[in-house]
Amino acid sequence: MSAALRHHLGWLPQGVVLGLLAFAIFGPLLNMLLWAVAEQWYFPHKLPLEYGFSFWQRVFRPRGNAMVSLGNSIAIALFTVAVCLAVAIPAGYALARRSLPLRGLILLAFLLPQAFPSLAVYINVARIFYGLGLNGTIAGVVLVHTMHGLVFAVWIATAAFAAVDRELEEAARNIGASPLQAFRAVTLPLAAPGIMASAIFVFLESLDEFTGTYFVGVPDVTTLPLLLFTASMEGNYQIASITALILLVPSVGFMLFIERFLKADVLAKVGS
């Protein structure tokens, strides 16, 4: 093969591999989109026989199962973010800025849940909650999601506070601000983008959480992931695909914009 020809064909293997990868990544997504707008689709037809939105009307019917689940999911995620931030902001500030005994150990302790398969812990949380009357309540699900989101909230908040320039705080103190005033006027606003990122992350984790809700939420609290699961197991692929699409939009959006929320200076401080 001449050098010129090789140069012209050099892109071919790369192109084929990228094409295969694109099919592997977007194929399943495209299949779901087709199911979401399929009115009728059965074997051996390779494409839906009829397209339409009648299943969308069923999903978005006011007071239908899906709307209740969507409301539950959003309420639970917002409460989870509120609880996580309420405990993670003071903890992150103390871990990043103040002298604290056993600081490294405490930071590591928040990583502990990541080292154990969570399902085996959730079944026991559900058993304990059952005794407390928390099973099947929104509060119970919020607590489980809070535990799950806490590691991200604490670690990102700590990194966000660590990335704030100490000299700005000291300048505020020098002109007579109390520690609390300096925190509210200088440190917190400067750390806000990082904390916002952790809030979005906790929100998404809660929105997507399945296993904990499966054990603690039953039978009264249904969230979107549980609705999707039930619809899929019943073979109702249209409902399952539409629900999957609702969950997909915020996930993909976050993936596309994560770098705008989580700046490199904060990322560099994670775990330091």
Place this chain on the structure above:
Amino acid sequence: MTQSRLISLALVAPALAILLALFVYPLGFSLVTAFEGEGGAWTVGNFTKAFDFYWRDIGFTVLIVGLSTVLIGGFAIAIGGFLTLGENPRAVAALRWLYRWPLFIPFVVAGQLMRTFLAKNGMMNNALVELGLLAPLQAQSYLDWRGIVVTFVWKQTPFVALLVAGAMAALDRATIEAARNLGAGRLRVLLEIVLPQVRQTLIVGLILSFVIMMSVLSVPLMINAQSPTMLTVDMAFRINAYGDYGVANALGFISYLMTGVVAWIYLRQGVREGGA
């Protein structure tokens, strides 16, 4: 202890309290229940029962999660390597845009996607038939152990690849350029120069993925309902069908051991290298 340190502890206390109440306490509860017989006496009866009933599922879980971890590692290295050493800027940009899509897609959604994509008359088989690569009668369903592995790899590779690519991008380019100038091929540079320097990041990402895959209930339920199946499905079944917390927690203990062994291998290697 000074007053300042007491205030610091007070600031951390609420977060630690949640950790203790909702993680450490239930974890202790699960360890105790695993070794507790019906009258409350200590026993290993739950474990003998767990092994008798579920020894195949224990092996199945190890194989599936192990194979998925190996594949995720391979793909993550390939993606990171191409992004770092690729010479065609357009191909690199295309891959950078492409590989991250499944990053935050929840497992339950990935399960639903694959349930339709990998089915006997799903889109994958249809595409292969249309391309003439597969005879229609040969089409088979992949909704078994293969489907679980595909779903896990599809969902977790972007996470590990993101970590690995980040670590590779932070490397000193000088050694890479020097090796290239001396005539080393790109594959050799990747395996002998780049990979050893990002091994730590790769292994941390793979261990995190291993633990996450050990905890997923939705994917094995949706992709592979038949036996053998994964331990998470067995745990849910013991509780939903029998309220049998003893055997469920014994299986939970076995899954802690599996992740523990993986973490231990990693730590031991770290010590050996640190000592060398």
